[in-house]
Amino acid sequence: MTTDDTPVWFITGCSTGLGRALATAVLEDGGRAAVTARDPGQVKDLAARHGDRALPLRLDVTDQDHVKEAVARAESTFGRIDVLVNNAGYGYLAAIEEGEDHEVRALFETNVLGLVDVTKAVLPGMRARRSGHIVNVSSLGGLAAFGATGYYHATKFAVEGLSESLAAEVAPLGVKVTIVEPSGFRTNWSGPSMRESSLRIDDYAQTAGVRRAATLATYGNQPGDPERAAQAIITVVGADEPPLRLLLGRAAYDVASARLDTLRTGFDAWRDLTLSADFPE
Secondary structure, three states: OOOOOOOEEEEEEOOOHHHHHHHHHHHOOEEEEEEEOHHOOOOOOOOHHHHHEEEEEOOOOHHHHHHHHHHHHHHHHOOOOOOOOOOOOOOOEEEEOOOHHHHHHHHHHHHHHHHHHHHHHHHHHHHHHHEEEEEOOHHHHHHOOOOOOHHHHHHHHHHHHHHHHHHHHHHOOEEEEEEEEEOOOOOOOOOOEEEOOOOOOHHHHHHHHHHHHHHOOOOOOOOOOOHHHHHHHHHHHHOOOOOEEEEEOOHHHHHHHHHHHHHHHHHHHHHHHHEEEEEEO
């Protein structure tokens, strides 16, 4: 165990995409990081380049034994975990009626329950030190929903709610929480990492079906740069007063802002009926 004061990061889902870009950036900036992946062979090159500042670990976030072992290894190696980044997750394309039970449950196990298990494993150390920062990678899809990705949105809306509650609970303990909400970034999310329902119902061809095809067509052409996103996350973690939410990408800002306007318009349109539901004063 080291007494080095250099911040220690624990990042899930480092084999590709944003997780790998973030792990690389942290290490290149001189930080220390537990870089995790279901196949640790995919992150061993980081240890080869950065020596004992990088700790490659096997971690399937749906396996509680993996979670406990990985967190314990990181804490015993580095002495603590200062920054937890819950990044592991993936997408699933299906109209709601087309959703396959086993795929939907697996999606929630990874995107929601895996995040919860890792967070619960790391929190005791942060509470004891009265310091730490938890970064939960949600999505623009945690603020606005579209056809064909309803189950994915459901997982990310869950992450948003969990993170808001967590932030309120741990703020007095010196622990910060940030929800990261990217739009389309040039990762494997809409390509090799994407899962699809094998069931297709003709009645949804012009709604969910069209969006399935459009989503897959973005692969390799997404406007978001994972390396720039990684630097943005590092900037937020280093801020004295980090935001609860960090939108990433122009589309995220534009769509989320339009969503706010739509919500306000709908609330105002039905205001009188809304207020009529209370007991009369």
